[in-house]
Amino acid sequence: MELVQRVSRKFADLSPQLQLAARFVIDHPDEIATHSLRQIAKQSGLSAPTYSRLARAIGYDEYEALRDTCRESLKQTQLTLAERAALVQTSGEPMSSSARGSFAARHAATVASSINAMVANLDPDALADVADRLAAAQSVRLAGSQSSGAMVDYIHHIASLASANWSIVGRNGSSASSDLADVNGETVLLSISVSPYLRRTLQITETAAAVGATVVAITDDVRSPILRFSHHSFIVPTDSLQFFPSHVSILTLLEILGGMVVRRLGHQANSRIDRVEQLSRAVGDYVE
Numbered sequence: 001m002e003l004v005q006r007v008s009r010k011f012a013d014l015s016p017q018l019q020l021a022a023r024f025v026i027d028h029p030d031e032i033a034t035h036s037l038r039q040i041a042k043q044s045g046l047s048a049p050t051y052s053r054l055a056r057a058i059g060y061d062e063y064e065a066l067r068d069t070c071r072e073s074l075k076q077t078q079l080t081l082a083e084r085a086a087l088v089q090t091s092g093e094p095m096s097s098s099a100r101g102s103f104a105a106r107h108a109a110t111v112a113s114s115i116n117a118m119v120a121n122l123d124p125d126a127l128a129d130v131a132d133r134l135a136a137a138q139s140v141r142l143a144g145s146q147s148s149g150a151m152v153d154y155i156h157h158i159a160s161l162a163s164a165n166w167s168i169v170g171r172n173g174s175s176a177s178s179d180l181a182d183v184n185g186e187t188v189l190l191s192i193s194v195s196p197y198l199r200r201t202l203q204i205t206e207t208a209a210a211v212g213a214t215v216v217a218i219t220d221d222v223r224s225p226i227l228r229f230s231h232h233s234f235i236v237p238t239d240s241l242q243f244f245p246s247h248v249s250i251l252t253l254l255e256i257l258g259g260m261v262v263r264r265l266g267h268q269a270n271s272r273i274d275r276v277e278q279l280s281r282a283v284g285d286y287v288e
Helices: 002-013 016-027 029-034 037-044 048-057 063-090 097-121 124-136 147-162 176-180 199-210 225-229 248-265 267-282
Strands: 139-143 166-168 187-193 214-219 232-235
Touching: 002 016, 002 063, 002 097, 002 225, 002 232, 016 029, 016 037, 016 048, 029 037, 029 063, 037 048, 048 063, 097 248, 124 187, 124 214, 124 232, 124 248, 139 147, 139 199, 147 166, 147 187, 147 248, 147 267, 176 199, 187 199, 187 225, 199 214, 199 225, 214 225, 214 248, 248 267
Parallel strands: 139 166, 139 187, 187 214, 214 232
Antiparallel strands: none
């Protein structure tokens, strides 16, 4: 959602009062779309001018432009909300083969919508800047736990084919402390965290930022704690019909970044990928 992206980029620079207004807007986009500014001020306990200042602070010309964004988002999500309601109404009942197919189609549509929203809201300049930094970094550290740990494993596998300087913090027998001991201003930390946010990822992110690393955060909400320590951030939708958040949009973003980094590394990446593949064949990794 465009609004979430705007707020995430400016949130750390907002005054405490404007941060309260920003949280209300993110938590209640439907109310912003359908209620008057006077009603919003009364409901949130904040003054109407506060919301006008917030709109200008995050790049809108006026509050009505912010409200229009919420209205457009509401239009786009009405069908999804209706389908979710239908799914809830049939939950717990025996599922026929046609019902299973319906759920599969709905889930796939929800995930596809999340990917499309993520791509539509990407800032091309910010994306290119992050890819430049990842490609030029002396070292890249990766942080993520539990479900986000799988995302970290995946991007590490892709990146390590093309470059030798990517590593996961606190994995394969090493401690987070030892992996962070050499972090400095030439290091980029790519941190991934979705709700519920894990303390371990937050601590790694905070520590890396404190010693000068450039932090790139991939998360699902403007209130995510790792954003407090990030220099670059991507807010990615994780909508799902399951009880758990979908990571497909995160996976897609990582593949985009991975491809952009390989392009920037050029011949260096091609040479390493060729060497890795030759060694894999030599030691019998592939079934041929």
